[in-house]
Amino acid sequence: MAAKPAPVVAELGRPETPEETAARKARNSHNHRARQTTRNLVYALLASLVVVLVIVLAVPRSNEALERDVDVAAVAEQAQAGSDQPLAVPELPDGWSANAAELRRSETDGVTAWYTGYVTPENEYLGMHQGLDANPTWVAGLLARTLATGTVELDGVDWTVYDNRESPEDLGNARYGLTTEAGGTTFVLVGTATDAEFATMAAALTPTIQAQQ
Incomplete structure (x- = not known):
């Protein structure tokens, strides 16, 4: 059975060379890790905001002005x-x-x-x-x-x-x-x-x- 020919890459107009395939996979892996890191940072920021909001809501507040009344x-x-x-x-x-x-x-x-x-x-x-x-x-x-x-x-x-x-x-x-x-x-x-x-x-x-x- 004959080997299946490598697919033609549209951007190249020809099949990828092994070097180009390795470079593409490395680039895709890097981009995936970068997107994952960005999502993690966003999740961490949202979690921090939630913690701050909980603290603010939990602290009792008074509607009266905090003014000292010295004797x-x-x-x-x-x-x-x-x-x-x-x-x-x-x-x-x-x-x-x-x-x-x-x-x-x-x-x-x-x-x-x-x-x-x-x-x-x-x-x-x-x-x-x-x-x-x-x-x-x-x-x-x-x-x-x-x-x-x-x-x-x-x-x-x-x-x-x-x-x-x-x-x-x-x-x-x-x-x-x-x-x-x-x-x-x-x-x-x-x-x-x-x-x-x-x-x-x-x-x-x-x-x-x-x-x-």
């Missing part, structure tokens, strides 16, 4: 040991919440200050800094080295005003500020709160300020 009076009582001057604990109306309270020491000018940060009823920021034996450099740093724009009397206390709300520069939280001195203490109020909220904070500090005058 300023309790922190001040503990921090008072580090100060000879009474630390201010302003009594504020409902709607205010403190998210920070600590005794800080500036590395640049050596000033120790009692700091409390608040979220106002208008959801703005207002920080109270009570500098103990403060200096002008410390004050200027808190106010982004801006210039005073006037003065105002609030609850019998004279405050220097730093109104930078119309400034085109990005001054961070130093959009508005108030400063006053009492004895060896300098009070600096700074933030994005409204005039009325600054006045509320200033009035809440009046007892502490008058006690140090």
Whole structure:
């Protein structure tokens, strides 16, 4: 029985040589392995996404904003040991919440200050800094080295005003500020709160300020 002739390959117009057959099979094997590797990578990626989705769905979440509510009076009582001057604990109306309270020491000018940060009823920021034996450099740093724009009397206390709300520069939280001195203490109020909220904070500090005058 005669041997069956090799099939003609369309691309070549003739039968393959043994070398061409071996090269074709090697190429097909390589392509198969490459496709298999790509599929494995896709499957691995999908599996990873499924694991991440399961973790996200499994973690309990709250619809309430995660805001700290710091007990300023309790922190001040503990921090008072580090100060000879009474630390201010302003009594504020409902709607205010403190998210920070600590005794800080500036590395640049050596000033120790009692700091409390608040979220106002208008959801703005207002920080109270009570500098103990403060200096002008410390004050200027808190106010982004801006210039005073006037003065105002609030609850019998004279405050220097730093109104930078119309400034085109990005001054961070130093959009508005108030400063006053009492004895060896300098009070600096700074933030994005409204005039009325600054006045509320200033009035809440009046007892502490008058006690140090």
